[in-house]
Amino acid sequence: MAESNQSLARRSDHAKSNKLAKKLQDVPVIDVDVHTSFRNEGIQRDMLEYLDEPYRTQLEYNLRPDTSSYDGMYPTDTWDRDMSGKLPTELMQVTDPVEDIEEVLSNEFHVDYPIVNHLPEFNSIPQTDKAVNLNRAANEVMVDRFLEGHDNFSGLATVVPQDPEAAVEEIERVAQHDQIVGILLNTSGVGTPLGDPEYDPIYRAAEDNDLPMVYHGAAAADLAIDFPILQYELNSYFANHSLAHIFSQLLTLTSLIENGVPEKFPDLDFVFQEAGVAWVSLVYRLNRDYKERRSEVPLLKKPPEDYVRDQFYFLTQPLEEPNNAQHLQQHIEMWADNLMFGTDHPHFDIDNTEVLMRHLESLSEEKRNKILYGNAAEVFDIEVNL
Amino acid sequence: MGDDSPDEQPSWWKQNEQLRAELDLPTYDAPVFTDETYVHEVVSALEEEYRCDIQFADPTPGADNDWEIRVNGRPVRTVRRWRDSEANTVFEMTSQEFRETITEVFDD
Amino acid sequence: MSTKKQDLSLAENEHIVAQEDELADGDRIVVLLNGREVGVFNVNGEYKAYTNWCAHQGGPLCEGPVTGTVEADFDRDSLEVELDWCRDGEVLNCPWHGWEYDITSGQCLSDSDVKLRSFPVRVEQGNVIVST
Numbered sequence: 001m002a003e004s005n006q007s008l009a010r011r012s013d014h015a016k017s018n019k020l021a022k023k024l025q026d027v028p029v030i031d032v033d034v035h036t037s038f039r040n041e042g043i044q045r046d047m048l049e050y051l052d053e054p055y056r057t058q059l060e061y062n063l064r065p066d067t068s069s070y071d072g073m074y075p076t077d078t079w080d081r082d083m084s085g086k087l088p089t090e091l092m093q094v095t096d097p098v099e100d101i102e103e104v105l106s107n108e109f110h111v112d113y114p115i116v117n118h119l120p121e122f123n124s125i126p127q128t129d130k131a132v133n134l135n136r137a138a139n140e141v142m143v144d145r146f147l148e149g150h151d152n153f154s155g156l157a158t159v160v161p162q163d164p165e166a167a168v169e170e171i172e173r174v175a176q177h178d179q180i181v182g183i184l185l186n187t188s189g190v191g192t193p194l195g196d197p198e199y200d201p202i203y204r205a206a207e208d209n210d211l212p213m214v215y216h217g218a219a220a221a222d223l224a225i226d227f228p229i230l231q232y233e234l235n236s237y238f239a240n241h242s243l244a245h246i247f248s249q250l251l252t253l254t255s256l257i258e259n260g261v262p263e264k265f266p267d268l269d270f271v272f273q274e275a276g277v278a279w280v281s282l283v284y285r286l287n288r289d290y291k292e293r294r295s296e297v298p299l300l301k302k303p304p305e306d307y308v309r310d311q312f313y314f315l316t317q318p319l320e321e322p323n324n325a326q327h328l329q330q331h332i333e334m335w336a337d338n339l340m341f342g343t344d345h346p347h348f349d350i351d352n353t354e355v356l357m358r359h360l361e362s363l364s365e366e367k368r369n370k371i372l373y374g375n376a377a378e379v380f381d382i383e384v385n386l
Numbered sequence: 387m388g389d390d391s392p393d394e395q396p397s398w399w400k401q402n403e404q405l406r407a408e409l410d411l412p413t414y415d416a417p418v419f420t421d422e423t424y425v426h427e428v429v430s431a432l433e434e435e436y437r438c439d440i441q442f443a444d445p446t447p448g449a450d451n452d453w454e455i456r457v458n459g460r461p462v463r464t465v466r467r468w469r470d471s472e473a474n475t476v477f478e479m480t481s482q483e484f485r486e487t488i489t490e491v492f493d494d
Numbered sequence: 495m496s497t498k499k500q501d502l503s504l505a506e507n508e509h510i511v512a513q514e515d516e517l518a519d520g521d522r523i524v525v526l527l528n529g530r531e532v533g534v535f536n537v538n539g540e541y542k543a544y545t546n547w548c549a550h551q552g553g554p555l556c557e558g559p560v561t562g563t564v565e566a567d568f569d570r571d572s573l574e575v576e577l578d579w580c581r582d583g584e585v586l587n588c589p590w591h592g593w594e595y596d597i598t599s600g601q602c603l604s605d606s607d608v609k610l611r612s613f614p615v616r617v618e619q620g621n622v623i624v625s626t
Binding site: 396397398399401402405406408409410411412414416417425426441442443444445447448453459469472473475 | 506507510511512516522523524525526528529530531533545547549551552553554556557558559560589608611626
Binding site: 197200201204260263264290291292293294295296298299302303 | 550563564565566568570573575577591592593594603604605606
């Protein structure tokens with residue numbers, strides 16, 4: 001049930017008929033990062049039936065109009081994200097798959113196959129049982145509300161890393177659903193970095209069930225666990241948001257490599273969302289340090305870059321903006337085989353598909369199509385009509 | 387800078403260049419003294435003059451950078467060795483000092 | 495000891511680098527031969543000779559610490575990693591950036607594309623002779 005505050009402008013037919021739009025009409029497009037408005041009341045109410053007590057009562061209490069919303073449920077912070085209305089960061093509420101996803105994304109962004117996720121923030125909930133419960137309910141609602149009956153939709157289920165055993169159970173459970181195509185981990189607020197051996201059961205379960213791992217950071221309250229200085233000592237959300245996503249992903253990737261996770265689980269793929277493409281140059285430094293300290297990480301049989309090129313993928317959004325656009329071009333070309341397209345709908349910093357196309361023009365059609373749908377179709381096992 | 391034209395280069399020069407190129411390393415230059423004269427030129431001349439064998443060797447690699455100058459197999463003096471920015475060898479003495487070292491051996 | 499004994503009739507590219515008893519198992523020496531430094535090792539009773547240039551940036555690799563190294567095995571069922579300290583006395587670590595080489599074969603452990611060329615070494619009348 002969408003609210004009426006749609007601030008996405010509808011494009012004129014003239015605008016829709018530009019040559020890049022024409023190219024995209026013939027190509028299937030998979031959008032690897034579509035968010036629901038998880039904290040929307042409608043979605044939260046749907047969760048109630050899937051929650052055990054006392055969490056069901058807790059959530060019900062928090063949804064009453066006379067309580068301050070979500071105190072005791074979900075973390076908040078004091079950054080002025082929307083700049084008091086100058087920069088609305090959520091373009092719309094996403095609560096209905098047809099009105100809020102299908103119609104918007106396919107009409108405006110040529111998306112044919114959205115992959116949806118909630119990106120909830122459960123990492124900082126101290127009571128692990130509560131986090132596990134809320135998470136399970138969230139996954140149930142994902143299937144019920146957004147996936148079933150919408151054949152071109154896929155979804156990412158989340159697991160909470162605090163309880164690897166429960167995460168394994170959840171993976172086994174959600175793997176039953178055809179439309180669940182990956183396991184999402186919120187990388188902000190994990191404490192122990194996500195490559196640590198304590199998470200090996202999660203990776204083994206994902207590999208056993210043919211589900212890729214997906215990593216998404218958040219410039220939000222949970223970040224304080226890993227990077228308290230970012231959350232409490234910086235002076236602007238400009239700085240916090242710029243660093244939060246890449247700090248979390250730099251740490252996650254390094255941790256996966258140092259612990260040999262891609263070597264331990266060679267059939268597992270790792271997909272990174274919402275950090276752009278430039279940070280991946282970390283890998284060159286990892287190569288050098290690896291050659292200097294190989295015997296400290298003896299599980300690795302190849303340099304870090306080899307694992308990353310073989311098993312890791314990166315969403316292009318949000319595309320970086322060097323002064324010289326050619327420089328972005330070069331980054332894209334360096335990593336073209338490992339890129340995937342995602343809008344990050346409904347967040348305002350969407351990369352328009354056509355804008356992305358302009359940057360992909362120097363690539364061959366084959367490479368371009370891998371980014372628009374080929375890599376995602378293979379990694380997430382999505383059947384695409386050509 | 388010691389400068390051997392290709393005709394004057396000893397037969398092993400090309401092999402050393404090739405070994406360097408195989409590993410993608412900086413350009414080869416033969417070992418020099420601190421006054422930038424080539425070690426092999428000074429050594430050849432002295433070997434002929436005194437009809438002897440002169441060798442540079444480090445019998446304790448890794449302990450320090452002190453090498454031995456050996457005449458007919460016998461160590462006569464130590465000399466420090468280091469590598470320049472192109473990984474080429476420099477012995478820390480002038481060619482004059484080296485000549486004096488060898489001469490002293492035979493002037494007893 | 496002369497480096498060119500008449501009764502050995504050495505070729506132009508052959509050099510005596512040491513006496514056999516000076517290079518016992520575990521010993522090494524670096525010598526300037528034909529314009530380049532060559533490290534000669536006695537490893538497990540066998541002589542090996544390598545140019546003293548690391549494949550990384552040309553560092554004096556033959557002078558680095560000789561140690562062992564670590565290898566690891568992962569058991570997917572138990573999720574356990576077993577560490578194994580091995581090749582003791584057979585691993586050469588370049589003193590500049592720590593690249594590892596297996597002295598017995600010249601194989602670089604830090605970069606599997608690199609293998610050092612080793613030069614022939616023989617013993618005659620108690621002399622250790624290297625061909626460059």
